[in-house]
Amino acid sequence: MAVDYDLVILGGSVEGRYAAALAAQRRVRVALIEPQPQLNPLPLALQTLGYWAQFIQQGQEVSAAHLLTPAQTLNLPQVLAWGQAVEQSHAPHLSPPALSALGVDYLVGGAEFFPIPQPAVIVNRRTLRSRRYLLALPSTPQTPPPDLENPDSTPYLTPETLWSSDLPPHLLIVGGTPLALSLAQGLQRLGKQITLVLPDRLLPREDREISQHLHGQLAALGVEIIPQSPVSQLRHIPPKKWLQAGNKALCADEIIWATGYTPQTADLHLESVGITPTNRGILVNRKLQTSHPHIYAIGNSLGGYPSAQIGQYEATIAVKNALFFPYHSVNYTTVPYELNLYPPLVRIGLTEEQARANYGEDLVILRPSFHQNVAPLIANQTRGFHKIILQPNGQILGAHFLSFSGGEMIEALRLAMEQQIPFGQLKEYSPIFRTC
Structure with a gap:
């Protein structure tokens, strides 16, 4: 069966655009499909929040030394707008016009797989057939699990929804992830009273001494930490929100659920081509192949921490394996990454x-x-x-x-x-x- 492309990338992430640029530089036929023309501004908004919160705290320290007038607080909607502006001007060589100039067929719309009999992708009523496919999907913050008692009856915020208005004084943040820690640090520095509920220890994938040191830093900052306390219930008893964490009942003005990210796989019909996503992401081998040998996955699609460094490293491996013989294997030993903390x-x-x-x-x-x-x-x-x-x-x-x-x-x-x-x-x- 004739194919239209050598590589079709289902993107929506920085690593997806990076992979498209790499493939186009090899003079192959490549298409990039994104669900919307703008990438998610949340990572840069969180980085902006952390930076300016640190800046304000330093201003307050300088003010205490009688060198400046007291610092003002942050406008959260403006922080998100700042992140969106930074995203639009970040990496212009990976913008849709720049990718199109390289020869990438850039498409915007919802995509889904269809086996006919070889895998194909349908987007905007157009069928794309390719030698290989690459999943470089965006991700969204997780929500409470379905088995959590009455989660739907308790309004809560996620890292994507907390930017719309001023936050109340006392906040409960659930999660020991970089996402939760970044929010706890930034909002505490802005004068909020933060209680951090940890289902496990802080950053369980990191070195234990680092986790312990971070625990001490947060406590010194004024964050109340509730360790080793899985959440079993959420309740809304006006005017407060409540949750059951381990054997403790905790209340606050608002709850922020920040336990991690979930790849956006729901509408792709991956099961139709033999790929079954797990709760943590898509399973791949060391060559970044999924259970279908012609479909690869990188970055947020695999779950774990969102990391531009790791995602771009995986893109270089996956593009070479998809376009040529699948010989290269990932080796994360010498790949550094940075977590957005202060x-x-x-x-x-x-x-x-x-x-x-x-x-x-x-x-x-x-x-x-x-x-x-x-x-x-x-x-x-x-x-x-x-x-x-x-x-x-x-x-x-x-x-x-x-x-x-x-x-x-x-x-x-x-x-x-x-x-x-x-x-x-x-x-x-x-x-x-x-x-x-």
Whole structure:
């Protein structure tokens, strides 16, 4: 059967546009389908909230030193509008006009799969047949599970709906995800009273020491933390909202549900081509193939943390495998990523728990302070935690930086890990590590 394209991408995400640009540069026939012409502004709105909340807090600290007048609070609808403006001007080389100029057939509309007898995609009453398909789907914040008692009778907010009006003073945030932590940090700095309910520990996928340090930072900021407390009930007893967390009944003016993200797969009819999404996302092998060998998936489609760094790395692997022989496999060991926290959490490689499980107990754990860097001292941004995990021979297994200068350090470590440069040798060439 004749095909119209070499690759059809079902997008709606940054990594989908990145994959389309990569494919077009190889002079192949590629189509990109997005459900709407604008990407979701929520990630940038959250980053804006965190940045300006931190800025306001610093202004208040300077005001306390009698150097400035008291800072004002943030207008949340304007924060979302700022995020939308940033999204429209961000990465102009990945805008729909720029992609069209590269030769990408850009389509807007709802898409669905149809097996006839080989998989095809139908969009805007048009049938697209392709050699390969790539799922690079957008995601939306999760809502309470269906088995939660009376969730529909209790109005609650999600990270997508909290921007429309002024928030009340006391907020309950449910979740130990980066999404929940980012909201807790930003809103607490804006003067809200935040109670953070954790079904598990903070960031259960991250290094345990990092989670503990973040726990202490949030407590010092004034956030009340309710750990190890799965939510079993939601109630609206005017004027308050209530929830049952573990053995505690908690009330607040509003509840924000921020337990993670869910890929938007509902209308794609993936089951018709043999793909069954799970609650966490779409399952793939190390070549990023789904259960159908001609359909690949990357980024938000796989669940987990939304990460532009990881999504773009997966796009490079999936595009090469889809267009040519599926030879390349993902290896996340040397792929750094950053979580939108203040200070940011930057990570590469293994956690200490993972390193001990894979390499035994004979490890070297460094916790450098990096106080020789004067810029964070001037900006009063000294809060943070640094951890580097080494084998006895100096090979770097992982690094975790909760600090404003972590990005610079993680790049040096990434290069050392890729080239298998021992940490001792890295110290000779990178002054920032010489005090470790």
